[in-house]
Amino acid sequence: xxxxxxxxxxxxxxxxxxxxxxxxxxxxxxxxxxxxxxxxxxxxxxxxxxxxxxxxxxxxxxxxxxxxxxxxxxxxxxxxxxxxxxxxxxxxxxxxxxxxxxxxxxxxxxxxxxxxxxxxxxxxxxxxxxxxxxxxxxxxxxxxxxxxxxxxxxxxxxxxxxxxxxxxxxxxxxxxxxxxxxxxxxxxxxxxxxxxxxxxxxxxxxxxxxxxxxxxxxxxxxxxxxxxxxxxxxxxxxxxxxxxxxxxxxxxxxxxxxxxxxxxxxxxxxxxxxxxxxxxxxxxxxxxxxxxxxxxxxxxxxxxxxxxxxxxxxxxxxxxxxxxxxxxxxxxxxxxxxx
Numbered sequence: 001x002x003x004x005x006x007x008x009x010x011x012x013x014x015x016x017x018x019x020x021x022x023x024x025x026x027x028x029x030x031x032x033x034x035x036x037x038x039x040x041x042x043x044x045x046x047x048x049x050x051x052x053x054x055x056x057x058x059x060x061x062x063x064x065x066x067x068x069x070x071x072x073x074x075x076x077x078x079x080x081x082x083x084x085x086x087x088x089x090x091x092x093x094x095x096x097x098x099x100x101x102x103x104x105x106x107x108x109x110x111x112x113x114x115x116x117x118x119x120x121x122x123x124x125x126x127x128x129x130x131x132x133x134x135x136x137x138x139x140x141x142x143x144x145x146x147x148x149x150x151x152x153x154x155x156x157x158x159x160x161x162x163x164x165x166x167x168x169x170x171x172x173x174x175x176x177x178x179x180x181x182x183x184x185x186x187x188x189x190x191x192x193x194x195x196x197x198x199x200x201x202x203x204x205x206x207x208x209x210x211x212x213x214x215x216x217x218x219x220x221x222x223x224x225x226x227x228x229x230x231x232x233x234x235x236x237x238x239x240x241x242x243x244x245x246x247x248x249x250x251x252x253x254x255x256x257x258x259x260x261x262x263x264x265x266x267x268x269x270x271x272x273x274x275x276x277x278x279x280x281x282x283x284x285x286x287x288x289x290x291x292x293x294x295x296x297x298x299x300x301x302x303x304x305x306x307x308x309x310x311x312x313x314x315x316x317x318x319x320x321x322x323x324x325x326x327x328x329x330x331x332x333x334x335x336x337x338x339x
Contacts, residue, residue: 004084013295021278027105034071036060041295115187119159126261133232144261152326157214175210192219
């Protein structure tokens with residue numbers, strides 16, 4: 001079984017080896033990376049891994065700021081995607097935690113009845129007060145999340161999808177595939193092997209639905225999303241997405257929505273021993289360890305440069321002091337307090 005992971009990256013250098021190693025141990029056989037505007041050795045590390053036959057790496061083909069969608073549309077023409085039995089589209093901060101069999105993708109596919117697509121529901125892993133970036137696997141550091149069935153005030157939670165070769169794909173979306181055949185009724189399950197809701201499954205319409213109720217949807221697999229990581233790394237991530245932060249107000253809603261530590265889940269630690277072994281194998285490849293170390297150093301240097309700015313000092317304090325509640329929950333709490 002050939003399973004190709006497709007992802008887009010910008011300045012993810014310190015986290016690449018963990019993500020690649022993790023996906024290799026769960027059964028991904030091929031990797032297609034698109035990168036753009038990297039300043040932390042991400043692109044050079046991917047180039048070196050490509051020289052060793054570990055990944056394929058291309059510059060993002062986007063002609064505007066819609067980087068991810070243009071890359072995903074281009075990926076369908078790439079040989080690694082065209083010959084794949086399955087395509088897994090995910091980001092470098094997303095880890096598929098499989099609860100069945102030998103905890104691999106083939107085991108998940110078998111448990112779901114070998115459908116044409118599997119959409120696995122996110123679980124947002126909280127920062128939980130971890131401030132310092134350390135060069136150790138992300139999955140070992142963050143083990144708390146929201147209630148799995150409820151994210152803030154939402155019972156419908158986003159997914160990412162594993163897509164079989166014969167799915168009637170018009171194009172890959174970042175969260176789910178789309179098709180244009182109104183008569184098509186693909187066999188498409190959630191992470192518990194249940195058919196996804198009909199409005200989600202039907203042909204693409206004006207509403208690009210990418211979520212459905214999370215209750216009981218993760219019996220076979222959970223998608224751990226480490227969107228925050230450490231406070232250090234979140235500051236760097238924020239700079240990556242907005243180079244004009246110096247003169248803009250900072251909205252902490254993204255952080256607060258994903259920083260609910262109410263639920264403890266360390267089940268992904270089952271992968272730690274094989275992950276460390278696979279990371280060591282990758283590190284042993286000529287030049288890889290040096291480029292990883294450079295990426296780590298550049299990540300820390302970017303953090304230090306940002307914290308030399310008053311705006312980022314204020315941002316750090318704002319995040320340190322932010323309540324672990326979404327806007328919706330905060331409004332309810334205020335209403336109750338005033339009752």
